[in-house]
Amino acid sequence: DDVDGDAKTYLVATDTTFAPFEFTNDAGEFVGIDVDILAAIAADQGFTYELNSLGFDAAVAALESNQADAVIAGMSITPTRQEDYDFTDSYYQSSVCCAVKEGSDVKGLEDLAGQKVAGKTGTQSLDWAESIKDQYGFEITYFDTSDMMYQDVQTGNSMACFEDTPVMEYGVAQGNGLQIIAKEEDEFASPYGLAVMKGKNGELIEMFNAGLANIKESGEYDEILAKYLEA
Ligand code: GLN
Structure with a gap:
């Protein structure tokens, strides 16, 4: 001091x-x-x-x-x-979720086989994605910011992204053009x-x-x- x-x-x-x-x-x-x-x-x-x-x-x-x-x-x-x-x-x-472009053919995690998804470096939602990627057969591209990750889904380069639920819900309500298809509210939920x-x-x-x-x-x-x- x-x-x-x-x-x-x-x-x-x-x-x-x-x-x-x-x-x-x-x-x-x-x-x-x-x-x-x-x-x-x-x-x-x-x-x-x-x-x-x-x-x-x-x-x-x-x-x-x-x-x-x-x-x-x-x-x-x-x-x-x-x-x-x-x-x-x-x-x-908070908890974590997976979101896709509004109206996407991807309706659930099982539709992500062979697809590219976006994750945010160093985050809990990325940890969730890593933990299920082999089970669902998707490949992760890494981003430093949430907005760059959303853009990659909006442009159709990534089929989905992983994010904290309250943040994605806020973004969806603000018209970011995405929709939530899955939530994890147990192991990866956190304060x-x-x-x-x-x-x-x-x-x-x-x-x-x-x-x-x-x-x-x-x-x-x-x-x-x-x-x-x-x-
Ligand atoms: N809650 C998440 C974490 O701590 C994401 C935080 C963030 O992206 N700002 O990993």
């Missing part, structure tokens, strides 16, 4: 396009559930931070290489990740939390948890969710 009493500015890394958790709105502002929750908690707890939109895999890499103090990016709390990172309490429950390297920035975890409890209590947390999910 700083001897001169200057408060630390936490460097927080996030994804680029992962609506409704982080994205750039029509007004060109970087917004979303993660963005608003972090702002509300920081205001409640009185800490300062700088949010850097890097991409999911890049955000985790920045954390690992000490270039970020924390990641908030719709990041799944998993037992494997808990070996390397400390997570805050969860602020959202989202903010992550730090194990044993580091423990005070940030404590402040986040205390602030999260406060904004749940005050109703601000519900307002943030409603703003993005009930629009």
Whole structure:
């Protein structure tokens, strides 16, 4: 801790396009559930931070290489990740899904035999895809961002993509031209939390948890969710 009493500015890394958790709105502002929750908690707890939109895999890499103090990016709390990172309490429950172009002949995972599908590097939904690719006989192409993955399905290059369910449901509702054909809500379902390297920035975890409890209590947390999910 700083001897001169200057408060630390936490460097927080996030994804680029992962609506409704982080994205750039029509007004060109970087917004979303993660963005608003972090702002509300920081205001409640009185800490300062700088949010850097890097991409999911890049955000985790920045954390690992000490270039970020924390990641908030719709990041799944998993037992494997808990070996390397400390997570805050969860602020959202998620699952994974598979989506195709609207009206596609691919109606279920069994129709993906011999097809190319799109996955996002470093994610839970990719882990699900990897775990079933031999069973269904598809081949995975890797993308760094969700929007590039969707584009590959929209153009017909990939027949399907794998994504977190709340993110795909939001995208479908916004007219991304895709439709969900399968969901995995058991083994690959997970809660989202903010992550730090194990044993580091423990005070940030404590402040986040205390602030999260406060904004749940005050109703601000519900307002943030409603703003993005009930629009
Ligand atoms: N929830 C997923 C994970 O943590 C995806 C996160 C993301 O793409 N921003 O792996």
